[in-house]
Amino acid sequence: MAQLEAGGFSLDAVARSGQVFTWRQLDEGRWLVASGARRCVLSQESSTLEVSRVSGGDPDESELSYWRRYLALDEDYDGILDKLELPDGARETNSGLRVLAQDWWDAAVSFVVSQNSNIPRIQRTVWTLMDAGDGCIPSPEGLLELFGREGFAEGLRLGYRRPYLEALAERALGWHPTCLDRPGMSLDETMAELEETPGIGPKVASCICLFGLGYLNAVPRDTWIKRAERETGMSWDEQYGGIQQQYVFAWYREGAGRHERGA
Numbered sequence: 001m002a003q004l005e006a007g008g009f010s011l012d013a014v015a016r017s018g019q020v021f022t023w024r025q026l027d028e029g030r031w032l033v034a035s036g037a038r039r040c041v042l043s044q045e046s047s048t049l050e051v052s053r054v055s056g057g058d059p060d061e062s063e064l065s066y067w068r069r070y071l072a073l074d075e076d077y078d079g080i081l082d083k084l085e086l087p088d089g090a091r092e093t094n095s096g097l098r099v100l101a102q103d104w105w106d107a108a109v110s111f112v113v114s115q116n117s118n119i120p121r122i123q124r125t126v127w128t129l130m131d132a133g134d135g136c137i138p139s140p141e142g143l144l145e146l147f148g149r150e151g152f153a154e155g156l157r158l159g160y161r162r163p164y165l166e167a168l169a170e171r172a173l174g175w176h177p178t179c180l181d182r183p184g185m186s187l188d189e190t191m192a193e194l195e196e197t198p199g200i201g202p203k204v205a206s207c208i209c210l211f212g213l214g215y216l217n218a219v220p221r222d223t224w225i226k227r228a229e230r231e232t233g234m235s236w237d238e239q240y241g242g243i244q245q246q247y248v249f250a251w252y253r254e255g256a257g258r259h260e261r262g263a
Helices: 011-015 061-070 077-083 104-113 119-132 140-147 150-156 161-172 187-194 202-212 223-232 241-260
Strands: 002-005 023-027 030-035 038-045 048-052
Touching: 002 061, 011 038, 030 061, 038 061, 048 061, 077 241, 104 119, 104 161, 104 202, 119 140, 119 150, 140 150, 140 161, 187 202, 223 241
Parallel strands: none
Antiparallel strands: 002 048, 023 030, 030 038, 038 048
């Protein structure tokens, strides 16, 4: 089992943050993690992450480098958070939360599925797709093949999301976001390109940009974020608004949970 230094990182905070749906908890403290065609098992002991291959054994240096980038372990989050406007207590309550560098296709499929849904239902749908894709989200070709099996497609119960997911897969057969080949493309340009796909509006496009394409200035605006804007007059950092959004989102959602529990 290989180890990664993970000071200031919390596997639990990331797992409960609502930004990723390709993780599955194996048992207390252990997670099966998929990203693109890669998979590993992660667990954490204090400031050390333990990384192992799904089939057992230690990952090689290339794999460890991939997971280090995926988990944003080299980002100076203390320095970033020091610059950001956050509600009192948001940073402390969500200590160790980071924005993952997910595979763009994983993020695109997950957030098209996520529209007007809840986290348990999104996870069930994504995991069903992953089970059919040998543990990873199927490729565009694989996804279209699965939708060709009517029983399988009906079992997903996607409703109006089904044609959106099919449209995304059909487009992705011969396309991927231009920013992957052209670094420096603006967030607005990439958002506009993504929104050319039926079913991808500003909210889903911003999620794909933030979680799958590395635009840390993208700010997905859901119910919690709109509430924060109304109640606090929150303004978003031009460089790291997406990280700021994650802390605000987690703070508001956790606050609602505390209220429901009568805490």
